[in-house]
Amino acid sequence: MMPFTLERPASLPAALRADAEFIAGGTDMVQLMQEHIRTPGRLIDLSDVLPRGILVDTDRARIDAGTSMEAAATYTPLSEAAPAVTMALIESASPQVRNLATMGGNLLQRTRCGYFRDVAVAACNKRRPGSGCAAIGGENRNFAVLGTSEQCIATHASDLAVALVALRAELDLDGPQGARHIALSDLHRSAADRPEIETTLRAGEVITAIEIPLDAASANSVYVKVRDRAAFEWALLSAAVGLRIEGGKITQARIAMGGVGTRPWLLDRVESALLGCAPTRAAVAEAVALATEGARGWGHNDFKITQMPVLLTRAIELAAAQAGERA
Ligand SMILES: Cc1cc2nc3c(=O)[nH]c(=O)nc-3n(C[C@H](O)[C@H](O)[C@H](O)COP(=O)(O)OP(=O)(O)OC[C@H]3O[C@@H](n4cnc5c(N)ncnc54)[C@H](O)[C@@H]3O)c2cc1C
Ligand code: SF4
Structure with missing residues (x-):
């Protein structure tokens, strides 16, 4: 590991410095520093100053950014209001x-x-801008088929982000230029031009909380993940689906996929196609066919384009069964 200065600020405002990098739980950051992928000169430890806690209200859940994944995964009111979020967390890491x-x-x-x-x-254009992409023409089975470019084809890794994007989660941010509130779907960038710039966060800006709008679709939501082994493994493909069904027809649909895009991939065209339909095999087949629009395989990962509609159909069936039970 390269030498660095670690600072433990006394308050969140004192942590918001544009010239520093942050560490919270450290489970990703420390690994990247050990491997010399990231070499921050000045690292600010957020763990004592980020808020922690979960509040589930009738129409909104608020999860402070410093809350551990395990605390959120085991919080029953959250699993009742937005089960896809809990399922995504439980299927993550250990x-x-x-x-x-x-x-x-x-x-x-x-x-x-x-x-x-x-x-x-x-x-690796993401690590060394302008150097090329070893995955294109290399081993690329786990890579993305949506949002890719000749610059980069890496997938976004977070399971949680897929469930949250589907459920239209929003973020509270704070930084040297003040606080702001954005849709989570506006946080992650695609790989198109500058793969080294992964988010729309400004220098010194941190996430302070996640907000999830709660409704019938969030309550009838599922997260389904396909991976190479049952634990300690990121998604090959995943799907988050939330449905509201009234009078036998789908009146609200929330759909995103993971493991297939350079960012968590919202499938709003599939959502629109399902609206007003009964969740029959034919209607679902017609809608999920839209999921792969614009998809491009890179050789070893071509199978993802075939498997996307299969997994999505399974997730829609599970959410529809759940919505039917609750109706
Ligand atoms: C063995 C293993 C298996 C895993 N499996 C999965 C999996 O299946 N699915 C999955 O989704 N994840 C998986 N993970 C990833 C794991 O969930 C992440 O490493 C973890 O969530 C990162 O959180 P952290 O608090 O440790 O972040 P850190 O490592 O401390 O930071 C990660 C990055 O986020 C930044 N950061 C942290 N908090 C904030 C904030 N509030 N505001 C702004 N920037 C911030 C840091 O600057 C850094 O760039 C796995 C990790 C391991 C080690
Ligand atoms: S896919 Fe992206 S992160 Fe992977 S080698 Fe290519 S540029 Fe680097």
Whole structure:
């Protein structure tokens, strides 16, 4: 690890410095520093100053960014109001990691691209802008099929972000230029031009809280994840679906997928296609066919384009069954 200065500020305002990098639970940051992928000169520890806590109200859940993933995963009112979020958390990492890792840090973890995480690999535009992309033409089974470019094809790694994007979560941010509130879907950037710039956060800005609007679709939501092994593994593909069904027809749909995009991938065209339909096989098949619009395989990951509609159909069926039971 390269030498660095670690600061433990006494308050959140004192932490908001444009010239520093942050660490919270450290489960991703420490690994990246050990591997010399990230070499911050000045690191600010947020763990004592970020708010922690969860509030579930009738129409909104608020999760402070310093809350551990495990505290959120085991909070029953949240699992009743937005089960997809709980399922995504439980399917992430392990209890030990989740006890250290924070909700805010999860959304900002870096990609699992093996070329990015190996400094011995010269070509990685995300780590060394302008150097190329070793995954294109290399081993790319786990890589993205949506939002890619000749610059980068790495997937976004967070399971939680997929469930939250589907449920239209929003973020409270604070920084040297003041506080602001954004949609989570506006946080992550695609790889198109500058893959090294992954988010729309400003210098010195931190996430302070996550807000989830609660409704029938969030209550009837599921998260389904396909991975190579049952634990300690990121998604090959995943799907978050929330549905409201009234009088046998879908009146609200919330859909996103993970493991397929360079950011958590909102499928609003699939959502629109489902509205007003009964959740029959034919209607679902027609809607999920839209999920792969614009998808491009890079060789080893072509199977994801075939598997996306399969997994999405399964998730929609599960959410529809859940919505039917509650109707
Ligand atoms: C073995 C293992 C398995 C895993 N499996 C999964 C998995 O299956 N699914 C999954 O989604 N994740 C998985 N993870 C990733 C894990 O969930 C993340 O490492 C963790 O959530 C990051 O949170 P943290 O608080 O430790 O962040 P840190 O490592 O402290 O920070 C990560 C990044 O976020 C920034 N940051 C942290 N908090 C804030 C904030 N509030 N505002 C602004 N910036 C902030 C830091 O500057 C840094 O850039 C796994 C991790 C490990 C080690
Ligand atoms: S996919 Fe992106 S992160 Fe991976 S090697 Fe290519 S540029 Fe780097």
